[in-house]
Amino acid sequence: MMDQPAAPRSAVYDDAGVASVSERPGFQALLANLKQTFALRAGPGRPLTDFGHFASVLDLGQPLALAISTDGIGTKAIVAQLVDRYDTVGIDCVAMNANDVICVGAEPIAMTDYLAVDVASDRLLEEIGKGLLAGARQANIAIPGGEISQIGEIIRSERKGFGFDLVGTCVGVVEREAVLNGAAIVEGDLIVGLGSSGIHSNGLSLARQVLFQQAGFKPDQYIEEFQQTVGEELLTPTAIYVQPVVQMLNERLPLKSLAHVTGDGLLNLARVASASGFVIELLPEPPAIFSLIEERGQIASEEMYRVFNMGIGFSVVVSPDGADRVKEIAEGHGFRAWTLGHCVEDTQKRVWLNPQGLVGKDGKFTAG
């Protein structure tokens, strides 16, 4: 999958259980089936977006359109069991979904949750509720309903009695004419990055494999640089970017595209409806968790920047005249913010990480 480095490093991540599903023929067949459903709605429900953007947008036959996104916390549920603490993963669940919904320019309004459990432990349920509430407060959304499914035959546990999977579906509203998809990007637009809170909810399989299997750390091992244990560091909740981004939208800043930096890292910038490339000239120093993983796993930077957010959890593409205000708003909400680079015309939608000498396209980075 990568030109450099040697195959085994790439295989580490594949072995961690999260090899790319999107390249499988079965996945393409699934998409081909679902694509046929787009024609089933002529009025309300007609999809205004194709697959592959952060959230889908549906026509409602009125000025407001509906944004919708479904995502889970993945193996962060395993980390929660290792630390035996469940009151933060609800924040991740809100974050993974609400951060996707804002990417189309929508204001998140509500989320339903799906919690599948091995057994319905009281402490698990209560703590997950606390996290969902904390996340809902940060994202300013209601959680009007959801589903708890007790399916011990389907859900494995890392800690007996506490196995679970946690998924959300977030909806938001956006004026039909104001849907953001990057179509309006022009050469010279600036890329502003917003700081992450740590590893967020992506790359945890690789992180656990490196830190616990290869390096032999214990989840409860205190790390001076983190000022907390390895497990707690990995469990740090995903930042929720709703409040600053909704403010940017409400102030009608000249935003061009918004990207939640999840799996595939800054390659997420390329999920735009225009022939744009992204030249990154500044990369902030990655938080200590990433340096530790890179060093202990001997992971190449190509892989680190593909799998992890490396300190940037969200990015905003904006006309140069709006960049200062974007940063001001982000900082006003407690986020670090950097002008990372600028946009160019590029039919291949490449992402250049100049400080690292990398260039990314089609889901991977290589030495540029």
Next chain:
Amino acid sequence: MMDQPAAPRSAVYDDAGVASVSERPGFQALLANLKQTFALRAGPGRPLTDFGHFASVLDLGQPLALAISTDGIGTKAIVAQLVDRYDTVGIDCVAMNANDVICVGAEPIAMTDYLAVDVASDRLLEEIGKGLLAGARQANIAIPGGEISQIGEIIRSERKGFGFDLVGTCVGVVEREAVLNGAAIVEGDLIVGLGSSGIHSNGLSLARQVLFQQAGFKPDQYIEEFQQTVGEELLTPTAIYVQPVVQMLNERLPLKSLAHVTGDGLLNLARVASASGFVIELLPEPPAIFSLIEERGQIASEEMYRVFNMGIGFSVVVSPDGADRVKEIAEGHGFRAWTLGHCVEDTQKRVWLNPQGLVGKDGKFTAG
């Protein structure tokens, strides 16, 4: 949990892994947390319904409100693996959600899906796509996006390489003034039942325990009465009631409440916002699958009617003058339909199954 019969029979169901979560203190704590999110939205996103109805309804600040429901197919995923066939469970996934959304009087418009897999087998992905498309066609909805999560550490498999969990979130639109919740039910309103296609997606844990563990059937054993194998019978997709119900709504029939008959069987009738009781005077002969389970498992009728749909997959409460048209429309869409009984005033919201001599309230039936 039940007065009659003796505890062991009830324990059968509890042991089958689906003991009621809703009675746990942790569940109540979870709800108490989520309930606090209702106040977070004053404008669009404000919940217009409380927990416990079939779908939630959200104010959008315009005439159309949004209905939303999240549900999964539960252990029907295990049945699919036993039969090694995955092209029908997508229909169940659409059914479980779209049938809930219509209960508030909404027209379903779209669903997102969440598919968690042990490993991403091509055949599994492709077949699930086929079922989702078939379900979407029946429900007339788009599936504009979704999520596939490859989490082998979380998902168990019954058949190696084919372990999965399948969940949907369906949204629909309803005029804010036309939300159905049973508040308008008056004494004398009629209850019309629509036929099920079989076991649907509820009670499969008990069904499998009785048929495979206790009675020793093999999934591929042919049963004359079913004209197919036990496994195929259990895998029969859940009926989707969207088309007839949307027609009833569009014809402005005097509907009072709609109930998707899922776990808790006809006790679902009682999920109404009025002090109404439901007197059932006619129960159709249950399909053969239920007789077989009842007989081989020696399951009491209290339990059978609580766990299974017993042949009635959906019910419609309607003014007497609308009942004939309700049945006509249902039959026009290929569903059997019966006038099952009528409504009475009852602050305890009881459900009387007169042909069985049972009375139900608070989630259980007892000899009446």
